[in-house]
Amino acid sequence: xxxxxPKLKGKRRRAVSADLKxxxxxxxxxxxxxxxxxxxxxxxxxxxxxxxxxxxxGTLYLYFPTREALFLSLLDEHYAAWFDALDARLRRPGLxxxxxxxxxxxxLAARPLFLRLVALLHGVLEQNVPLPETLAFxxxxxxxxxxxxxxxxxxxxxxxxxxxxLLLWLQAIVPGLAQMAAPAAPLRAAVEAxxxxxxxxxxxxxxxxxxxxxxxxxxxxxxxxxx
Amino acid sequence: xxxxxPKLKGKRRRAVSADLKxxxxxxxxxxxxxxxxxxxxxxxxxxxxxxxxxxxxGTLYLYFPTREALFLSLLDEHYAAWFDALDARLRRPGLxxxxxxxxxxxxLAARPLFLRLVALLHGVLEQNVPLPETLAFxxxxxxxxxxxxxxxxxxxxxxxxxxxxLLLWLQAIVPGLAQMAAPAAPLRAAVEAxxxxxxxxxxxxxxxxxxxxxxxxxxxxxxxxxx
Amino acid sequence: xxxxxPKLKGKRRRAVSADLKxxxxxxxxxxxxxxxxxxxxxxxxxxxxxxxxxxxxGTLYLYFPTREALFLSLLDEHYAAWFDALDARLRRPGLxxxxxxxxxxxxLAARPLFLRLVALLHGVLEQNVPLPETLAFxxxxxxxxxxxxxxxxxxxxxxxxxxxxLLLWLQAIVPGLAQMAAPAAPLRAAVEAxxxxxxxxxxxxxxxxxxxxxxxxxxxxxxxxxx
Amino acid sequence: xxxxxPKLKGKRRRAVSADLKxxxxxxxxxxxxxxxxxxxxxxxxxxxxxxxxxxxxGTLYLYFPTREALFLSLLDEHYAAWFDALDARLRRPGLxxxxxxxxxxxxLAARPLFLRLVALLHGVLEQNVPLPETLAFxxxxxxxxxxxxxxxxxxxxxxxxxxxxLLLWLQAIVPGLAQMAAPAAPLRAAVEAxxxxxxxxxxxxxxxxxxxxxxxxxxxxxxxxxx
DNA sequence: TATGAATGAGGGTTCATTCAT
DNA sequence: TATGAATGAACCCTCATTCAT
Numbered sequence: 045x046x047x048x049x050p051k052l053k054g055k056r057r058r059a060v061s062a063d064l065k066x067x068x069x070x071x072x073x074x075x076x077x078x079x080x081x082x083x084x085x086x087x088x089x090x091x092x093x094x095x096x097x098x099x100x101x102g103t104l105y106l107y108f109p110t111r112e113a114l115f116l117s118l119l120d121e122h123y124a125a126w127f128d129a130l131d132a133r134l135r136r137p138g139l140x141x142x143x144x145x146x147x148x149x150x151x152l153a154a155r156p157l158f159l160r161l162v163a164l165l166h167g168v169l170e171q172n173v174p175l176p177e178t179l180a181f182x183x184x185x186x187x188x189x190x191x192x193x194x195x196x197x198x199x200x201x202x203x204x205x206x207x208x209x210l211l212l213w214l215q216a217i218v219p220g221l222a223q224m225a226a227p228a229a230p231l232r233a234a235v236e237a238x239x240x241x242x243x244x245x246x247x248x249x250x251x252x253x254x255x256x257x258x259x260x261x262x263x264x265x266x267x268x269x270x271x
Numbered sequence: 272x273x274x275x276x277p278k279l280k281g282k283r284r285r286a287v288s289a290d291l292k293x294x295x296x297x298x299x300x301x302x303x304x305x306x307x308x309x310x311x312x313x314x315x316x317x318x319x320x321x322x323x324x325x326x327x328x329g330t331l332y333l334y335f336p337t338r339e340a341l342f343l344s345l346l347d348e349h350y351a352a353w354f355d356a357l358d359a360r361l362r363r364p365g366l367x368x369x370x371x372x373x374x375x376x377x378x379l380a381a382r383p384l385f386l387r388l389v390a391l392l393h394g395v396l397e398q399n400v401p402l403p404e405t406l407a408f409x410x411x412x413x414x415x416x417x418x419x420x421x422x423x424x425x426x427x428x429x430x431x432x433x434x435x436x437l438l439l440w441l442q443a444i445v446p447g448l449a450q451m452a453a454p455a456a457p458l459r460a461a462v463e464a465x466x467x468x469x470x471x472x473x474x475x476x477x478x479x480x481x482x483x484x485x486x487x488x489x490x491x492x493x494x495x496x497x498x
Numbered sequence: 499x500x501x502x503x504p505k506l507k508g509k510r511r512r513a514v515s516a517d518l519k520x521x522x523x524x525x526x527x528x529x530x531x532x533x534x535x536x537x538x539x540x541x542x543x544x545x546x547x548x549x550x551x552x553x554x555x556g557t558l559y560l561y562f563p564t565r566e567a568l569f570l571s572l573l574d575e576h577y578a579a580w581f582d583a584l585d586a587r588l589r590r591p592g593l594x595x596x597x598x599x600x601x602x603x604x605x606l607a608a609r610p611l612f613l614r615l616v617a618l619l620h621g622v623l624e625q626n627v628p629l630p631e632t633l634a635f636x637x638x639x640x641x642x643x644x645x646x647x648x649x650x651x652x653x654x655x656x657x658x659x660x661x662x663x664l665l666l667w668l669q670a671i672v673p674g675l676a677q678m679a680a681p682a683a684p685l686r687a688a689v690e691a692x693x694x695x696x697x698x699x700x701x702x703x704x705x706x707x708x709x710x711x712x713x714x715x716x717x718x719x720x721x722x723x724x725x
Numbered sequence: 726x727x728x729x730x731p732k733l734k735g736k737r738r739r740a741v742s743a744d745l746k747x748x749x750x751x752x753x754x755x756x757x758x759x760x761x762x763x764x765x766x767x768x769x770x771x772x773x774x775x776x777x778x779x780x781x782x783g784t785l786y787l788y789f790p791t792r793e794a795l796f797l798s799l800l801d802e803h804y805a806a807w808f809d810a811l812d813a814r815l816r817r818p819g820l821x822x823x824x825x826x827x828x829x830x831x832x833l834a835a836r837p838l839f840l841r842l843v844a845l846l847h848g849v850l851e852q853n854v855p856l857p858e859t860l861a862f863x864x865x866x867x868x869x870x871x872x873x874x875x876x877x878x879x880x881x882x883x884x885x886x887x888x889x890x891l892l893l894w895l896q897a898i899v900p901g902l903a904q905m906a907a908p909a910a911p912l913r914a915a916v917e918a919x920x921x922x923x924x925x926x927x928x929x930x931x932x933x934x935x936x937x938x939x940x941x942x943x944x945x946x947x948x949x950x951x952x
Numbered sequence: 953t954a955t956g957a958a959t960g961a962g963g964g965t966t967c968a969t970t971c972a973t
Numbered sequence: 974t975a976t977g978a979a980t981g982a983a984c985c986c987t988c989a990t991t992c993a994t
Contacts, residue, residue: 058972058978065978090964100980102966111964166450167394172964175461182462186470208470213444213482216451220443223393234402235409243413243435255440255486262485292953317989327955329991338989399989519974544968554976556970565968620904621848626968629915636916640924662924667936670901671894677847678897688856689863697867697889709894712943713936739957739993746957771985781959786986 069107072097073118080157084228085115085164112172119161119169120181126151126158127188134195141200141264145256152218153249156226163219206263213259221251296334299324300345307384311455312342312391339399346388346396347408353378353385354415361422368427368491372483379445380476383453390446433490440486448478523561526551527572534611538682539569539618566626573615573623574635580605580612581642588649595654595718599710606672607703610680617673660717667713675705750788753778754799761838765909766796766845793853800842800850801862807832807839808869815876822881822945826937833899834930837907844900887944894940902932 059068075097079088090111094101108114133139133147152159170178193208202210225248227235235241302324306315317338321328335341360366360374379386397405420435429437452475454462462468529551533542544565548555562568587593587601606613624632647662656664679702681689689695740749756778760769771792775782789795814820814828833840851859874889883891906929908916916922 060973060976060978068978089962094981101964102981103979105965106978163394166447166454167390170455170458175457178458179461179465179468182471183465183467186468190470209478209481212451212471212473213448213478216447216478216482217440217444218447220393220445220447221440224439224443227393228397230402231397231405234406238406238410240410241406241413243417244409244439246439251436251440251443254436255443258486258489259482260489262487262489316987321956328989329955330953332990333953543966548977555968556976557974559969560974617848620901620908621844624909624912629911632912633915633919633922636925637919637921640922644924663932663935666905666925666927667898667902667932670905670932670936671898672901674847674897674899674901675894678893681847682851684856685851685859688860692860692864694864695860695867697871698863698893700893705890705894705897708890709897709940712940714943716939716941716943741955741957741994749957770983775960782985783960783987784958787957792985 065107068099069117072099072104072107072114073121076114076118077157080118080160085160085168090114109174109177110172112169113174113177115161115164116169116173116177116181119158119165120184122155122158122161123185123188126155127192130192131195134192134199139199141260142257144196144200145253145260148214148256149249149252152222152252159218159222159226159248162215163223165219200260200264202263210259210263214256217255218252221246221255222248225251292334295326295330296344299326299331299334299341300348303341303345304384307345307387312387312395317341336401336404337399339396340401340404342388342391343396343400343404343408346385346392347411349382349385349388350412350415353382354419357419358422361419361426366426368487369484371423371427372480372487375441375483376476376479379449379479386445386449386453386475389442390450392446427487427491429490437486437490441483444482445479448473448475448482452478519561522553522557523571526553526558526561526568527575530568530572531611534572534614539614539622544568563628563631564626566623567628567631569615569618570623570627570631570635573612573619574638576609576612576615577639577642580609581646584646585649588646588653593653595714596711598650598654599707599714602668602710603703603706606676606706613672613676613680613702616669617677619673654714654718656717664713664717668710671709672706675700675702675709679705746788749780749784750798753780753785753788753795754802757795757799758838761796761799761841766841766849771795790855790858791853793850794855794858796842796845797850797854797858797862800839800846801865803836803839803842804866804869807836808873811873812876815873815880820880822941823938825877825881826934826941829895829937830930830933833903833933837903840899840903840907840929843896844904846900881941881945883944891940891944895937898936899933902927902936903929906932 059065072093076088076093079092079096090104091101093114094104097104104114108117129151130148133144139147173181189208189211193205193211195207196202196210197204197207200207224244225246226232235245299320303315303320306319306323317331318328320341321331324331331341335344356378357375360371366374400408416435416438420432420438422434423429423437424431424434427434451471452473453459462472526547530542530547533546533550544558545555547568548558551558558568562571583605584602587598593601627635643662643665647659647665649661650656650664651658651661654661678698679700680686689699740746753774757769757774760773760777771785772782774795775785778785785795789798810832811829814825820828854862870889870892874886874892876888877883877891878885878888881888905925906927907913916926
């Protein structure tokens, strides 16, 4: 997984075929991701992305219309991977509600950058992205939510519509919980030092698991009530 | 002899007494709130707040150390009002789980600006606020969460700790759901026009009520299980 | 076998013969002209010219060394046409001073794009054109000015040198008057709405005719004085 | 006339009174003018103006809304000075048509920067100036054109309306002639070296005087005809 | 306390031109 | 000849904050 020529100076080969262009696009996203792992979103400039990707600044704009569109694409990729993993899990039998909550929590906790991106989504990313791009993104998202939602209903024996609803809720819950659990470093230190603030210090995985379990349990309870 | 008209042009009398200072502070926050009702957070400049409040730019900094601190104070006030209302409700007897979910939902839906502010909190407000201010804010928040949490446990007969936990979760859920339900106007229009995206169009109150009911139900279910 | 459709997408046949190259060159200039009719000069990008001409961006540079050189060539063509018309008129007998002023005015008013280009000439076009191109252009211009100048002297019975002088002056006057008569649309609207500004609102043809008549009359008067 | 502290580093005194603010504004315009004397308009950046004026970049925008507005103000000042001089001359008796043409020519030739600015006016300056500013400028211009026009009619015994018309024409003629007479340095050298281009090499004063004399003569001739 | 003039860092984006293919 | 991916220089303006008055 090592990037082979990360900061190659001089003239890059031209991505003349569609295949090469895809590869170049991925390199750029890869570079952006690495920067995101090291610094807050606001601190990442297009210039730094270009440098990290080993291309000129203008080149970025051949692949993404705006800065925000670039990061939306990054989120898009991560969403795809996330739903791939989810679908794979749902295909495997023997899933219980707590088991699912557990699995979700573990998967999410393992993808901190994904959490960051999801949290960014509403507040920032949709601000300066050409409408068509945003809609395309949303369409892909809606599709996967629906498809995985149905699989989820089957696996957990939820009532119709509860699957996608649950996945939608997840998207509302996850960034909120993630942000709450991961304040900026200096703030975190101060909060930890203050006994009065202990109640606000939460562990993402713990809360996620509990909240999710409660929600699923609640949904199933209703099911039983309805049946 | 003090002129009390809120938006008097020209030199203002000096706010010598603590009382006057409080009033001035409130006027500024009031002005900021009005602006927030009319435009997105990013579009509000300190200059516009000053103009709207009828004071000079520099004056704002006599009352708030940074722009973010100003809005954090605004949020602080709204949180106080919110918890006041919550506490009042919890003091009245005869509360059921669905009734509470219902009440919460209605109250929140009636405070759209509060929702906006809560959504801003993690992403933006805590970025550029002097640590002491942030900690003071968090301390107040923690206190009220704990106090109301206990009252909530009593009212709904939840297990120990579940009350504050629920209130904490609420803070994670509310902004996410609010943002999801209220995209920027042009985006909203496009989403509504696209059949494929119908699934992403949610109503805040509907989802809030359902999600909350499920969570509470889930928590209560566990309680019963535990007991 | 050659495809002649002007805006064919996809790979174009190569313009092997000199004839084909000329045709291609003309197509490009034609495209640039059409764009100029629709938008201000600054808004026209090489990219848009290429698209409009149905060729790739790089192809433009096979025919014109710089963007400015392209538009200078466009002006060059229009100058040629203009002088052709002028010479033709001068060849027809029975020309009076007012008649000539009239004819000039009508001809110019009928060529708004030519006026735009002439106005551009000094300010912009000569900035980034390789010297040889500029000199070649100027040489052609000087030649036609001189030739037509002599014809003009004969036709209007002007003293020696007055003909080319008049044509030179014309080049100084025309763009100034044209710009004055045709401000940008929004400005124009505002000017028309303001009674105080009525004096600045001029009609190109009216002023051109009057100014030209005065100049010619003046030149002739001197002639008579001198003789 | 020496600028006393042209590039004073460190904190400048604050221009707190209207008077001081006017002075600061003038300093900025002065700095811009000096830069314009040294380099082409396009090469002048707001940054360089700020440096030359000894203020921060942002300060420029306290006095002028845009770069173009700054230079329009510069032109405005020069126009005022120009009309002041013209009015003063017109007040002195004993003015003949050739005398006036002569005076105008000399005055203009003595103000090369004014010529540059006038040439810039239509092409560039009106592009990015807030409409109110542009209109205010035009109103001032219209007023002076009318007032001086009337004085001119009296002095030269021109028919009614001919005075302002003449001044308007002047504005169309002057930049065109100025540009024609003063090509960019390298181009000028090449033109001078080429015998074929001799015809295009004009002297501003010579042509201005001749053209103006012809125009005035023409206008007067008409008068006589009319009377 | 109040004012508002001054600061100055900061970055996304465009587009003419080049040149590997 | 033709292409179009890559380049990279260039720059205006905003606005939170400061501090002389």
